[in-house]
Amino acid sequence: MDFIRVLYQRFSSLLHELTKFGLIGAAAFVLDTGLYNAFLVLFEGPLTSKVLATTISATFAYAGNRFWTFRHREQSGLGREYFLFFLLNGIALLFGLLVIGFTKYTLHLHDLFSLNVANFVGVGLGTLFRYWSYKRWVFLEATEPIPTELPDAEVRQDR
Template sequence: MEVVKRLYERFSSLVHELAKFGSIGAVAFVIDTGLLNFCHVVIGLGPLTSKLVATVVSTTFAYLGNRYWTFRHREQTGLGREYFLFFLLNGIALLFGILAIGFTTYTLGLNDTLSVNIANIVGVGLGTLFRYWSYKKWVFLEATEPIPVELPGQGVRQDR
């Protein structure tokens, strides 16, 4: 039991960070998949255009969720810098989705809704691995000074 406790203490911040990242990612995935299907099936846009639209919207949501919840304890190096890098890295991750959907649709000739969605899931999965690594490395940097959990003066009552 002591081994489990030590492992938890050692990796608790990583576990919490991954849980938050996964939660934001799950909601962004629902947004991405919903918009992909809406644009492709309901509106009639092509699968690649639909993926592009869905990714722009879901990426904006993911940036806000990751900046202000998942990685809020990390250094804030400027909204413009972070947002630019976030979208640049998501553009690279988007290539995983575009390649998977493009291969499925145009190489294999499978353009039904199920095939496009399966290709999207594969692309999102590969892109998610790249995004988590790249966000920690380039976007949401380690804090150089500890970030306070509470505002100064909160949590301590001083009776006079």
């Protein structure tokens, strides 16, 4: 039992971070998949549908990751983080577009099931890249410890 406790203590922060990242990712995945399918019905273009769905779900994911998953990390500026986040999401989107494009235009599989399987594979590859790249370039390690509680504010009352 001591081994498990020591192991948990050693990796607890990583475990908590991965859990939060996974929950935000799962919610973004549901949003992305739902929008992707809705846009497929509306536009019938799988690549356009994927770009639109990813843009919306990535905006949701940024907010969740910035203010929950990686809130304990350095806050190096909203503009910088937002730009890098979407640049890296654009690279991750390429994984999805390549898999979807290969499925539709090379394998000539045009049915909704095949396009969704291709979307799932692309999202999986993109997720691996995103987790690594967010930690590396977007949500940096804090240079000073970030307090877990807000400091008590002194209450001033002017009479």
